[in-house]
Amino acid sequence: MLQQVMTAPGEIIFREIPTPKPEAGEVLIRIEEIGVCGSDIHVYHGKHPFTSYPVTQGHEVSGRVEALGAGVTGLRAGQKVTIQPQVVCGQCYPCRHGKYNLCEQLKVMGFQTTGVASHFFAVEAAKVTPLPEEMSYEEGAMIEPLAVAVHAVRQAGDVRGKGTLVLGAGPIGNLVAQTAKGMGAEKVMITDLSDYRLEKAAECGIPCRVNTGKQELGEAILDYFGPDRADLIYDCAGNDATMGQAIALARKGSEIILVAVFAGMAKVDLAVLNDHELTLGSSMMYRNEDYLEAIRLVQEKKVALAPLVSKRFAFADYKKAYEYIDANRETTMKVLIDVQK
Numbered sequence: 194m195l196q197q198v199m200t201a202p203g204e205i206i207f208r209e210i211p212t213p214k215p216e217a218g219e220v221l222i223r224i225e226e227i228g229v230c231g232s233d234i235h236v237y238h239g240k241h242p243f244t245s246y247p248v249t250q251g252h253e254v255s256g257r258v259e260a261l262g263a264g265v266t267g268l269r270a271g272q273k274v275t276i277q278p279q280v281v282c283g284q285c286y287p288c289r290h291g292k293y294n295l296c297e298q299l300k301v302m303g304f305q306t307t308g309v310a311s312h313f314f315a316v317e318a319a320k321v322t323p324l325p326e327e328m329s330y331e332e333g334a335m336i337e338p339l340a341v342a343v344h345a346v347r348q349a350g351d352v353r354g355k356g357t358l359v360l361g362a363g364p365i366g367n368l369v370a371q372t373a374k375g376m377g378a379e380k381v382m383i384t385d386l387s388d389y390r391l392e393k394a395a396e397c398g399i400p401c402r403v404n405t406g407k408q409e410l411g412e413a414i415l416d417y418f419g420p421d422r423a424d425l426i427y428d429c430a431g432n433d434a435t436m437g438q439a440i441a442l443a444r445k446g447s448e449i450i451l452v453a454v455f456a457g458m459a460k461v462d463l464a465v466l467n468d469h470e471l472t473l474g475s476s477m478m479y480r481n482e483d484y485l486e487a488i489r490l491v492q493e494k495k496v497a498l499a500p501l502v503s504k505r506f507a508f509a510d511y512k513k514a515y516e517y518i519d520a521n522r523e524t525t526m527k528v529l530i531d532v533q534k
Contacts, residue, residue: 202239255333
């Protein structure tokens, strides 16, 4: 079978390796679709701080069970599945207390350990999540980023009836806004500087969209939420400007959740954060329950994934996918790799 390998920033080769056989407790997956995310792009440009080369990428994935290793139960050959890409120690404090997404030794497939970018991939059965047969492979490959959104929304607890502001309308911001709405948030506003991304938000059913380059955000908040403003603010852009907006425009005593990853050291007004007794939380990846909720939201048509697919590439054209993203940054949401083509 073929396996993708990024040998250095911007350099991708394919090598022929034996198709793995699942060992005891493992499942062999025929990989169908892989999603390209922002972190993958950082690796491609040599800017990911925790990835070295060579590395096989791929962590947003869908496929079918090809074979089961000894002792595996609850799965069957031919079943449509996705994979949770975290590799954890199981021994540290977070792992022992059910928060394995915060494992002290956390590795992620495609970054610190081998990713799924190959025709077949053997993985621990515990990391395999079944997908409904009616779900497309494209949707299945986007359950991982949707689980990121689900985990982020859940960091604020029960969002039913709450006014929710999402800063940043890229793929994760879009999914956070859709998830908040799907989980019962009363009013949802999303912001961005890109009209294209805001148009995609409209296509996905996000009710209020604001281009902060054209409309003053404070006024838009009052117009939409009223004088009580938003109950929750999610920063899905991750820069001083958006976090500054969140702190400055939050209602006193309300909550801000940082979802995006800051590229460097933040410079924000913690004096206002303190004076307004704001709660600043954060979100890191996901756990199994987030995958299950993500699947439910798609099944119940509370989240739309298809509008986010910008383009698809054959497996052999992996590098062309990155080149396309670089050339079309303003109009690209999610690029998928068809592994079996």
